[in-house]
Amino acid sequence: MNHPLADRFDGAAEILADIAARVPDTRDHLKQTRRTIDTYHPKRLDLTVAAIVEETTTSKTFRLVGPDDTPLPPFLAGQYVNVFTDGTSRPFAISSSPARLDHYDLTVRRVPGGRVSNLLIDTLAVGNGLRTTGPMGTFHHNPLFHGEDVVFLAGGSGVAPAMSMIRDIVDNDLDRTFQLVYGSRSAHDIIFRDELDAIAAAHPGIRVDCVVADPDPEWDGPIGFLTADTIAGLTGALNDRMVYVCGPQALYPYALEQLAMLGQRRRRIRFEANGAPADPTAQPHWPADVDASEEVTVTVGATSFRTPRNRPLLDALEDRGIQVEAACRSGECSLCRVRICKGAVHNADEARLRLSDKQFGYTHSCVAYPITDVEVDI
Incomplete structure (x- = not known):
């Protein structure tokens, strides 16, 4: 039926006759959109481990491929995937080039007490x-905001996203100046x-300076730590160049x-999120006179259990087999967001909460610590 205004x-x-003569579109657009997403x-x-490279005595690179060598989803140099194993998960930066989607390389370093890395x-x-998850994360180069002349301060396995950025420059012949200042314990690391x-x-636009804390003869x-004098001596005046930082937690405040x-x-300055704080009680807003090692009760539905105050809520839930969607485990991605129905938690400085979260009781469980007995809605 024609619209009453059409004849005007x-x-x-x-036009109406042309529309009426068209073959009806019977495609399932929702299904096609879902397939693309x-x-x-x-x-x-x-994924499957196709090769393992022993990089140093404490680190290995695992080359992962998809089924039947199908191309993997694209990613931006510096992004990570979250690896699921042993009832938990950990994020690992992709160290391979975004130009080569037949595989992802994950470079993992042994750390004391590292549950998943070890x-x-x-x-x-x-x-x-x-x-794993698909690639994710915001720690990547954006030429519009970051410019084409950048510095990267790396420590230990924090070199992995830098390596992906460097390989990206080489493989795609990018017109970019990149200086890596890489701190390690020894030359063997x-x-x-x-x-x-x-x-x-081979590439004049790429400069690599390794700094060793404990040098052999x-x-x-350069030796020592990544002090202001060492950085300035290697990079010259920063002149507001974008500086990326990735490494162990202690590197960030330093x-x-x-x-x-x-x-x-x-x-x-751009920091890669790298886990929950080593000591949440060292943060200024940790409640005074609260014993961090004392246990409190966490209740989820009909399940209740005890856990120390200084254990991240996400870890405590996983200990009990309660799975919460998670990725960064650093307070940024918000996938592990849960609601605290009763009780109080310490939200670490790393938490990137929404303005409304405090009002409605939401928290990022990976960097939340139960201060009192709490009831949690997942």
Whole structure:
């Protein structure tokens, strides 16, 4: 039936006739949209270990491929995937190039007490399967905001996202200047050392400076920590270049202090989220006179259990087999967001909560610590 106003417009009859003559569109657009989303942003990937490279005595790179060597979802250099194993999960940066989607490389370093990193290094073998999320994360280069001349301060396995950025520059012939300042305990701990040296020698826009804290007699490079003097001596004046920082948790406040001494603005420093705080009680807003080791009761539905105050709520839930969707485990991605119906939690500085979360009781469970007995809605 024609709209009553249609006849008032010149050519309306011809347009309506054309519409009526068209073949009906019977495609399932919702299904096609879902297929596209799942291709580029899958919730889960089931990958297989195709190769293992022993980078140093404490680190390995695991090359992961998809079924039947199908191309993997695209990612931006610096992003990570979350690895699920042993009833929990941990994020690991992709160290391979975004230009090569036949595989993802995850470079993992052994750390004292590292539940997942040590498990992967000790037990993962070629042919084993590994479940991950699709690529995610905001720690990547954006030329519009970050410019084309950047500095990257890395420590330990924090070199993994830097390696992906460097390989991205090489593989895509990007017009970008990139300086890596890489701190390691010893020369033997430098991951990708030979490849980094070869790339820097072949590409004038890429510079690599390794700094060793505990040098052996043969080391002739910079020594010590990544102090303001060391950084300035290697990079020259920063001149507000974007500075990326990735490494162990202790590096972040230290690097921020050193960069501030060099006059670097906070908005020109990008930190990769790297886990819950080592000691939440050291944060200024931890409640006074609260014993961090004392246990409180957590209740989820009909299940109740005891857990220490200084254990992240997400970890405590996983200990009891209660699975919560999670990815970054650093307070940023918000996937582990839960509601605190009763009781109080300490929200760590790392939490990136919405303005309304406090009003409605929501928290990021990976960086939330139960201060009192709490009831949780997942």
